[in-house]
Amino acid sequence: MAVSKKVLASIENSSWIRKMFETGNVLRAQHGAEKVCDFSLGNPDVEPPAAFQQALRDVVAAVSPRKHGYMPNAGYPDVRALVAAQVGTEQGCSLTGDQLVMSCGASGAMNAALKTILDPGDEVIASVPCFMEYNAYVDNHGGRLVLAPSRPDFDLDVDAIVGLIGPRTAALIINSPNNPTGRIYPEATLRRLSAALLQAGKKTGRTIYLLSDEPYRKLVYGGAKVPGIMALYPHTLVMASYSKDLSLPGERIGYVAVNPAADDARRLIDGIILCTRILGYVNAPALMQRVVARIQGIAVDVEIYRRKRDLFSSALSAMGYEFTIPEGAFYIFPKAPGGDDLAFVKALQEELILVVPGRGFGMPGYFRIAYCVDTPVIERSFPGFERVMRKLHR
Amino acid sequence: MAVSKKVLASIENSSWIRKMFETGNVLRAQHGAEKVCDFSLGNPDVEPPAAFQQALRDVVAAVSPRKHGYMPNAGYPDVRALVAAQVGTEQGCSLTGDQLVMSCGASGAMNAALKTILDPGDEVIASVPCFMEYNAYVDNHGGRLVLAPSRPDFDLDVDAIVGLIGPRTAALIINSPNNPTGRIYPEATLRRLSAALLQAGKKTGRTIYLLSDEPYRKLVYGGAKVPGIMALYPHTLVMASYSKDLSLPGERIGYVAVNPAADDARRLIDGIILCTRILGYVNAPALMQRVVARIQGIAVDVEIYRRKRDLFSSALSAMGYEFTIPEGAFYIFPKAPGGDDLAFVKALQEELILVVPGRGFGMPGYFRIAYCVDTPVIERSFPGFERVMRKLHR
Numbered sequence: 169m170a171v172s173k174k175v176l177a178s179i180e181n182s183s184w185i186r187k188m189f190e191t192g193n194v195l196r197a198q199h200g201a202e203k204v205c206d207f208s209l210g211n212p213d214v215e216p217p218a219a220f221q222q223a224l225r226d227v228v229a230a231v232s233p234r235k236h237g238y239m240p241n242a243g244y245p246d247v248r249a250l251v252a253a254q255v256g257t258e259q260g261c262s263l264t265g266d267q268l269v270m271s272c273g274a275s276g277a278m279n280a281a282l283k284t285i286l287d288p289g290d291e292v293i294a295s296v297p298c299f300m301e302y303n304a305y306v307d308n309h310g311g312r313l314v315l316a317p318s319r320p321d322f323d324l325d326v327d328a329i330v331g332l333i334g335p336r337t338a339a340l341i342i343n344s345p346n347n348p349t350g351r352i353y354p355e356a357t358l359r360r361l362s363a364a365l366l367q368a369g370k371k372t373g374r375t376i377y378l379l380s381d382e383p384y385r386k387l388v389y390g391g392a393k394v395p396g397i398m399a400l401y402p403h404t405l406v407m408a409s410y411s412k413d414l415s416l417p418g419e420r421i422g423y424v425a426v427n428p429a430a431d432d433a434r435r436l437i438d439g440i441i442l443c444t445r446i447l448g449y450v451n452a453p454a455l456m457q458r459v460v461a462r463i464q465g466i467a468v469d470v471e472i473y474r475r476k477r478d479l480f481s482s483a484l485s486a487m488g489y490e491f492t493i494p495e496g497a498f499y500i501f502p503k504a505p506g507g508d509d510l511a512f513v514k515a516l517q518e519e520l521i522l523v524v525p526g527r528g529f530g531m532p533g534y535f536r537i538a539y540c541v542d543t544p545v546i547e548r549s550f551p552g553f554e555r556v557m558r559k560l561h562r
Numbered sequence: 563m564a565v566s567k568k569v570l571a572s573i574e575n576s577s578w579i580r581k582m583f584e585t586g587n588v589l590r591a592q593h594g595a596e597k598v599c600d601f602s603l604g605n606p607d608v609e610p611p612a613a614f615q616q617a618l619r620d621v622v623a624a625v626s627p628r629k630h631g632y633m634p635n636a637g638y639p640d641v642r643a644l645v646a647a648q649v650g651t652e653q654g655c656s657l658t659g660d661q662l663v664m665s666c667g668a669s670g671a672m673n674a675a676l677k678t679i680l681d682p683g684d685e686v687i688a689s690v691p692c693f694m695e696y697n698a699y700v701d702n703h704g705g706r707l708v709l710a711p712s713r714p715d716f717d718l719d720v721d722a723i724v725g726l727i728g729p730r731t732a733a734l735i736i737n738s739p740n741n742p743t744g745r746i747y748p749e750a751t752l753r754r755l756s757a758a759l760l761q762a763g764k765k766t767g768r769t770i771y772l773l774s775d776e777p778y779r780k781l782v783y784g785g786a787k788v789p790g791i792m793a794l795y796p797h798t799l800v801m802a803s804y805s806k807d808l809s810l811p812g813e814r815i816g817y818v819a820v821n822p823a824a825d826d827a828r829r830l831i832d833g834i835i836l837c838t839r840i841l842g843y844v845n846a847p848a849l850m851q852r853v854v855a856r857i858q859g860i861a862v863d864v865e866i867y868r869r870k871r872d873l874f875s876s877a878l879s880a881m882g883y884e885f886t887i888p889e890g891a892f893y894i895f896p897k898a899p900g901g902d903d904l905a906f907v908k909a910l911q912e913e914l915i916l917v918v919p920g921r922g923f924g925m926p927g928y929f930r931i932a933y934c935v936d937t938p939v940i941e942r943s944f945p946g947f948e949r950v951m952r953k954l955h956r
Contacts, residue, residue: 170769170826171833172681172703178840179832211632228622236810238605272666272814275842283702287566304840308677309566375564416630418848420666420814432564438573439565446572446698448669453847454812 174307183300184528185209188513192522199520205549207537208522210347210498212415214468214540220414223462227455236454241445242437243270243423243452247461254464255425258385259406260399267433268425269440270452273417274383277407277424278305279447282339284439285377286311290338292379295324296530297501299347299381311338315530321492322349322501326360333368339377340365344394345384348501348529348536350494352388355395362401369403375431378404383422386413386467388496389474402429405436410460412497413467421456473498476539476546483550487557498540501526506560509535515560519552568701577694578922579603582907586916593914599943601931602916604741604892606809608862608934614808617856621849630848635839636831637664637817637846641855648858649819652779653800654793661827662819663834664846667811668777671801671818672699673841676733678833679771680705684732686773689718690924691895693741693775705732709924715886716743716895720754727762733771734759738788739778742923742930743895744888746782749789756795763797769825772798777816780807780861782890783868796823799830804854806891807861815850867892870933870940877944881951892934895920900954903929909954913946 171179188208195204242248248265256263271277282292288310294302295316306313314337316328329340342361344353353361361378369376380397385408388394398404409422426436444451480500481493491502504512509525509532516523516535526534539546565573582602589598636642642659650657665671676686682704688696689710700707708731710722723734736755738747755772763770774791779802782788792798803816820830838845874894875887885896898906903919903926910917910929920928933940 170771170824171678171829172684174681175678175833175836176829179829179836209632211628213628215627216630224622228618233609234605234607234809234812236610236812238603238811272842273844275844279842284565284569287568290566301840305842308841377564415628417632418630418845420844420847430564435565435570435573439569442569442573446695447702447841448666448673448699449843450667450669450814451812453814453850455849456847 178304184524188522188524191517195517195520195522204520204522205545205552206522207539207541207549208524210412210538210540211417212412212468212498212540213542214415214472216415217466217468219463219466220459223459226462227458239451239454241451242441243457244461247457250461250464251423252425255406255423259396261396261427263425263428267428267437268423269437269444270457271407271422271424271444272420272449272452273411273422274381274407274409275301275305276420276444276449276452277409277422278379278381279308280440280443280449281379281405281407281424282306282311283309283443283447284436285338289336291334291336292339292341293329293332293337294341295329297322297348297526297534298341298343298529300528300530302341322346322351324353324357324361326357326364329361330364330368333372333376335372335374337372337374337376339379341379341381343381345388345494345496347384347497348499348524349492350497350499350501351492352392352394352495355400358395358397358400365401375403377430380404380406382406382408383412384497387470387473387498389470389477392495394496398427402427403431405430414460414463415468416456419453419456421452421460473540476543479543480537480539480546484553487554488561489553489557498538500537500539501534502537504533504535505557507533509533512556512560515556516552519556521549521552572698578918582916582918585911589911589914589916598914598916599939599946600916601933601935601943602918604806604932604934605811606806606862606892606934607936608809608866610809611860611862613857613860614853617853620856621852633845633848635845636835638851638855641851644855644858645817646819649800649817653790655790655821657819657822661822661831662817663831663838664851665801665816665818665838666814666843666846667805667816668775668801668803669695669699670814670838670843670846671803671816672773672775673702674834674837674843675773675799675801675818676700676705677703677837677841678830679732683730685728685730686733686735687723687726687731688735689723691716691742691920691928692735692737692923694922694924696735716740716745718747718751718755720751720758723755724758724762727766727770729766729768731766731768731770733773735773735775737775739782739888739890741778741891742893743886744891744893745886746786746788746889749794752789752791752794759795769797771824774798774800776800776802777806778891781864781867781892783864783871786889788890792821796821797825799824808854808857809862810850813847813850815846815854817846867934870937873937874931874933874940878947881948882955883947883951892932894931894933895928896931898927898929899951901927903927906950906954909950910946913950915943915946
């Protein structure tokens with residue numbers, strides 16, 4: 169057999185998001201692209217801000233030797249310093265460049281961090297619904313992902329998480345604002361989580377690292393704030409990218425920062441730098457490092473997404489769909505009318521509308537809409553959503 | 563312990579190239595950067611060609627929607643088609659875009675391919691001297707690197723390779739032109755290798771994949787040609803980057819192509835696409851995909867490297883250093899005078915000259931010079947090389 173057993177199984181059970189993408193291609197070929205309403209992929213439709221375009225032109229025009237050459241695996245020292253200052257401000261904690269490593273997106277950061285931390289058989293907890301690629305990332309490095317339920321309002325269920333902690337528990341992954349729910353975990357919850365993790369770590373005799381995946385931090389609505397987790401729990405690693413807030417997912421640029429108060433912080437950073445190298449990333453793309461360094465704190469206009477959210481939410485509510493209004497990110501995660509997410513998604517496909525079933529996020533009975541698409545596409549989808557609701561909600 | 567046992571051991575035994583880099587930083591701080599002659603890192607000093615600069619400006623200026631957004635994990639279809647056509651020409655075999663995946667450099671390509679192929683405990687053979695990062699790449703995915711000696715002229719020792727093949731052997735990695743020797747494996751050797759691998763595969767009942775790492779293919783001197791390995795052995799994967807031939811190592815752009823004649827070729831490609839995603843690369847950087855697609859077949863002016871090679875080679879020869887004149891790449895791999903590569907490297911450091919000991923490539927008793935540096939630095943190093951030769955060669 170050419171392909172490893174694990175990879176073969178993964179090909180055959182390809183991700184739900186990917187399946188929807190392929191279904192979309194078939195539907196587009198059959199019916200024409202303009203007929204299909206595709207809400208399956210979180211590929212931002214808002215163009216990167218003008219400041220990004222200017223920074224890109226400036227960096228391209230600048231003359232400096234070995235501009236596209238190797239730099240230290242952790243990234244350019246000046247870029248690390250600028251990004252660390254911004255992350256420190258967001259996290260309410262003082263951070264310097266040597267506590268941060270530039271990465272190939274948040275997924276590159278997550279893989280480098282997990283490889284650094286995990287011994288074979290170690291466990292990592294995540295709270296469903298969540299981005300299920302975490303499963304593969306943990307498995308890449310010999311670990312096992314353990315899923316905790318969340319509360320009915322999609323807040324973290326701290327007791328459920330603590331109940332899953334054992335001697336093999338190395339880390340907990342959280343993602344706020346959350347994909348797929350748009351939930352921001354409140355500061356009070358994070359304080360309880362922090363106390364509980366410290367206590368559980370004492371019991372197991374092992375520091376439980378908190379990996380905070382924050383690519384949607386700047387995409388929040390109505391003045392909502394994402395609490396700085398580093399100020400609340402010492403053993404924290406924050407990973408993020410510019411994929412969503414600058415609309416650059418194809419450029420693979422992000423970072424991971426280690427709380428200087430974390431146990432063994434220096435060794436974690438050394439490990440992450442090493443793993444960035446030996447996983448074959450080597451370093452984050454050179455040109456984009458320099459570009460994002462120039463526009464720290466800048467994001468796309470979130471009002472554009474807010475209007476799409478409101479448009480979609482009002483329409484779905486009026487049709488009788490049940491969901492919590494997302495506080496951030498660009499997803500809505502309603503209950504599937506009739507209760508069976510696969511049946512619902514299939515019925516929607518007959519209307520040429522693509523969404524991802526909740527089981528793709530570890531939570532059957534729901535579905536995810538990615539509303540980072542053109543407004544006319546959103547409007548065009550409403551009659552289909554309405555018909556399927558009438559058909560399935562009996 | 564915060565950091566996994568394996569990563570901790572790797573931090574403590576950091577690579578020789580990395581050690582030299584750190585020694586260089588210490589020496590530069592003590593003596594001033596202009597006093598240190600650093601030949602440790604293969605970071606090209608020749609600027610990317612004018613065609614690259616133009617293509618970069620054009621791609622930046624072009625207006626298209628979601629230009630920095632996600633594309634299929636394998637890369638843009640039009641980019642894959644253009645690159646595949648060029649690789650087909652180089653390899654003497656017909657290749658289409660769906661037989662090629664754009665990657666984050668050759669190391670990203672190598673990791674995606676190895677994860678696709680390897681089951682736990684599988685073995686991969688490489689021929690020393692070689693880039694020892696292969697060891698980490700194979701280990702990342704549960705495999706074990708097995709090292710074969712080469713012939714005295716650094717050609718592949720086909721018998722030695724075949725002698726190491728057993729039921730766990732999944733693949734052989736070759737690298738031509740070779741880092742660190744500059745050797746191009748001759749077509750006759752590759753033909754013998756092909757026949758031997760086919761026969762050995764029949765014996766073990768398992769296809770042995772040949773992973774051909776070719777980032778230096780276009781950096782060859784005196785009209786030398788690198789044979790197309792796909793035309794010689796069916797079960798071949800070719801991986802390469804634009805790091806060396808376009809001087810873009812910091813941008814992380816490359817590809818992997820699968821010979822359509824390889825066993826299970828379609829599944830290999832599917833696996834590589836999946837692994838590109840789940841290893842967290844997701845896709846090769848978007849902007850650079852479009853840039854390199856526009857300048858297929860173009861490389862830096864190799865005459866610049868040829869002159870550096872000739873300058874360095876003549877001087878070292880005159881001093882009594884023993885080595886084979888490199889046919890490609892930008893490294894020279896001489897015998898360490900006195901026979902002890904560590905003692906030699908240490909003596910050179912006292913002259914503020916940095917090279918990498920041969921054991922960093924699995925071959926003690928030699929040392930590697932990376933001559934991709936400014937010509938005045940090369941010239942400035944000659945008295946130091948001369949003194950150390952007189953001191954150690956007794």
